[in-house]
Amino acid sequence: MRTVTSENITSVFMSYFGPDTDPRLREVMLALATHLHDFAREVKLTHAEWQKGIEFLEWAGRISDEERHEFVLLSDVLGLSSLVDMVNSVPEGTSSSVLGPFHISGAPAIPFGFDMKRDYEGEILLARGRVTDPQGNPIAGATIDIWQTAPNGLYSSQDPDQDTYSFHGIQTTGADGAYGFTTVKPVSYTVPTDGPVGQILNATGRHPWRPSHLHYIVKAEGYRPLVTEIFPDDDPYLDEDTVFGVREDLVMTYVPHAADTFPDGYMLSGKVNETYLVADIDLKLVPLA
Amino acid sequence: MRTVTSENITSVFMSYFGPDTDPRLREVMLALATHLHDFAREVKLTHAEWQKGIEFLEWAGRISDEERHEFVLLSDVLGLSSLVDMVNSVPEGTSSSVLGPFHISGAPAIPFGFDMKRDYEGEILLARGRVTDPQGNPIAGATIDIWQTAPNGLYSSQDPDQDTYSFHGIQTTGADGAYGFTTVKPVSYTVPTDGPVGQILNATGRHPWRPSHLHYIVKAEGYRPLVTEIFPDDDPYLDEDTVFGVREDLVMTYVPHAADTFPDGYMLSGKVNETYLVADIDLKLVPLA
Numbered sequence: 001m002r003t004v005t006s007e008n009i010t011s012v013f014m015s016y017f018g019p020d021t022d023p024r025l026r027e028v029m030l031a032l033a034t035h036l037h038d039f040a041r042e043v044k045l046t047h048a049e050w051q052k053g054i055e056f057l058e059w060a061g062r063i064s065d066e067e068r069h070e071f072v073l074l075s076d077v078l079g080l081s082s083l084v085d086m087v088n089s090v091p092e093g094t095s096s097s098v099l100g101p102f103h104i105s106g107a108p109a110i111p112f113g114f115d116m117k118r119d120y121e122g123e124i125l126l127a128r129g130r131v132t133d134p135q136g137n138p139i140a141g142a143t144i145d146i147w148q149t150a151p152n153g154l155y156s157s158q159d160p161d162q163d164t165y166s167f168h169g170i171q172t173t174g175a176d177g178a179y180g181f182t183t184v185k186p187v188s189y190t191v192p193t194d195g196p197v198g199q200i201l202n203a204t205g206r207h208p209w210r211p212s213h214l215h216y217i218v219k220a221e222g223y224r225p226l227v228t229e230i231f232p233d234d235d236p237y238l239d240e241d242t243v244f245g246v247r248e249d250l251v252m253t254y255v256p257h258a259a260d261t262f263p264d265g266y267m268l269s270g271k272v273n274e275t276y277l278v279a280d281i282d283l284k285l286v287p288l289a
Numbered sequence: 290m291r292t293v294t295s296e297n298i299t300s301v302f303m304s305y306f307g308p309d310t311d312p313r314l315r316e317v318m319l320a321l322a323t324h325l326h327d328f329a330r331e332v333k334l335t336h337a338e339w340q341k342g343i344e345f346l347e348w349a350g351r352i353s354d355e356e357r358h359e360f361v362l363l364s365d366v367l368g369l370s371s372l373v374d375m376v377n378s379v380p381e382g383t384s385s386s387v388l389g390p391f392h393i394s395g396a397p398a399i400p401f402g403f404d405m406k407r408d409y410e411g412e413i414l415l416a417r418g419r420v421t422d423p424q425g426n427p428i429a430g431a432t433i434d435i436w437q438t439a440p441n442g443l444y445s446s447q448d449p450d451q452d453t454y455s456f457h458g459i460q461t462t463g464a465d466g467a468y469g470f471t472t473v474k475p476v477s478y479t480v481p482t483d484g485p486v487g488q489i490l491n492a493t494g495r496h497p498w499r500p501s502h503l504h505y506i507v508k509a510e511g512y513r514p515l516v517t518e519i520f521p522d523d524d525p526y527l528d529e530d531t532v533f534g535v536r537e538d539l540v541m542t543y544v545p546h547a548a549d550t551f552p553d554g555y556m557l558s559g560k561v562n563e564t565y566l567v568a569d570i571d572l573k574l575v576p577l578a
Contacts (some may be wrong), residue, residue: 003537004530006375009368012533017402018494025492031332033367035324040372043320050364050373057360061350071346075339078322079298084339088296203314205307241293244301248292 010037059196067157069101073197076152077206082244085272090224092134093286095247100215102155103147110169113266116183122151124268124276125254127200127230128180131173131283133223138177139285142220148213153189158282182268185254185277186212188237201242208242211235216283217281223285242251252279293457299326312435348485356446358390362486365389368496371533379513381423384536386518389504391444392436399435399458402555405472411440413557413565414543416503416519417469420462420572422512427466428574431509434459435470437502442478471557474543474566475501477526497531500524505572512574519570541568 004012013033017026039045060070075081076098085096110116117124131142147168149155156162171179190208193201201208213229229245233237233253238246254277262272291540293301302322306315328334349359364370365387374385399405406413420431436457438444445451460468479497482490490497518534520527521543527535543566551561 004368004371004375004535006372009375009533013368016493016495016529016531020482021493028332028334028338029489035328036367037372039324040369041376043317043387044376045317045373046377049317054358054360056300056366057346058350058353058358061347061360064347064350065545069343069347071343071350075343078325079302080292080325080329081339082293083295083326084295084334084336086298087330087333088335090362118317159478163506200318202307204310204318206305240305244293244298244304246293266571278307 006041010034012219013037029061056196056200063195068192068195070195070197072101073191073195074200076243077191077197077201079244086226090286093224093273093284094218094226094228094282095249096227097245097247097250099217099227100243102157103215103217104157104164104168107145107147107165107168107170110171110181112171112174112178112180113269114169114171114181115267116146116148116167116169116181117268120127120151122184122187124182124272124274125185126180126182126257126262126266126276127279127281129281129283130177131179131218131220131285132177134284134286136284137222138173138174138175139223140171140173141176142177142179142218142285143170144173144179144283145217145219146183147215148186149189151184151187153168153187159277165174165201169254180266182266182276183214186214186232188235191242196276206242207237207240208263209237210243211237211241211246213245214279214281218283218285220285226283226285228283232279252281254279295308295330299323302326303438331495335555344482344484345489347476357481357483357484359486361390362480362484363489365532366486366490368452368533376515379575382513382573383507383515383517384538385516386534386536386539388506388516389532391446392434392504392506393446393453393457396436396454396457396459399460399470401460401463401467401469402558403458403470404556405435405437405456405458405470406557409440409473411473412566413471413561413563414474415469415471415546415555415565416568416570417467417553418570419466420468420507420509420570420574421466423573423575424574425573427462428466428509428512429464429466431466431507431512431574432459433468433572434508435461435472435506437472437475438478440473440476442476463510464558469555471555471565472503475503475521477501480531495531496526496529498526498529499532500526500530500535502534503568503570507572507574509574512576515572515574517572519568521568523575541570543568 064070081098131139156166193208213231218226259272353359370387420428445455482497502520507515545564548561
């Protein structure tokens, strides 16, 4: 293949694969190279633009560490993370949404009715529902790993003023599949903008905001794990989430209730003096194939 | 755009651009996102594969520094670097080829007839030719920044046993556009395989070899700069350069000559006792538009 040309380079690339290459790896790499080559040909990518791309990747590499994952953020704002969620979703279950870079492992177990709000300022949100199979049968022993930002818009991993597991907890459903907890009403927040991804957003006139949400990872034996987010329908960024995470079935109305209707079985029962919000959120898991 | 779907996500991405976005940036980013989305949909990229991709990029980031540019190597082995060369090449001039990661700035000026071989073992190669415009008129005052590996297959920047500018030099053409120097016959060598790019090569059954070459950057006032490589036609890796750098017009025959024909005007004149090789390489520059 002495004469590599801009027309035959993808075939030459293909001819380099060894005969023992894993077929799936071959498929993925070939599709990747084909699209990369088509991209470069279509826009007639210049050397200066290529150089900017290399510098961007090197900067993203330098800024990344155990706590900061700039390549994940890049995937998020390009829509790739959401697309991977969507092409792997199954219509019988609750839609999945982006994991994002702020989940931390090892959150403490919390009992039914736990209060994650504590003394933080903000409206009380009572989130509750059932984990079920696609037919609506309750799933007992499902775990819901819950995390969200504090009212300042920061996750505990971003905020030295919060405890490690502030606004994090894992609840396990009982025989009726029910879960329920109180927290503070989540707020809209921005993705980090002080790195190369922030520069892309700025240069393309995009804002860095995400609509407020509760973040869940739901797991149960024999079912596909579900990573998802729950959004209130009055959030100003609902229709323009910078990471493309919103799906129709993940949008909820937070319904205000009078204080004297606050249910029993919650840590805050009998202590609520003001209106509180309720989010009823059932979560449907799909059996493993 | 509350209902982002796998079908409409590229349009949603497009709708996020601000009205003042630079048109070329918009074009490049939109083509990039379109191909990235098409790729993920076509192969139905799994979360595990996405995760491997993120880990690959983070590893490439960690291994990169001032001396090592793993993202450049990635671009090279995927054919992107060569494709950028080719889509920007002009047919009237000598073909360009990949810059690669081993060029260093500030090489010393060398006079016509300089010897870069010194005491290194290997065959003497006399490289010579003229720098001309597309009509064959000589270009005086053109600079040729020359670099190559030592006989051990390493560039000086990779090899603590070499001086900084070992096998590097910049020669300036005289009124006749001529250049000429002696060196050691270059050898085939491998790209670095101890990082994530090496892992890709290994997993896809590809070897890491590049055919031997002389590397040139040719510059002259009023002409497009040329980055190119010159390959001998008997190199075993000529038809399978792992970075896709070979072009038909960059392949030369190194012609053996008897010692007593060694020309005057070279540092080695009168000192050559064995056969030497000659590479006649004219270099055509294209005027700036």
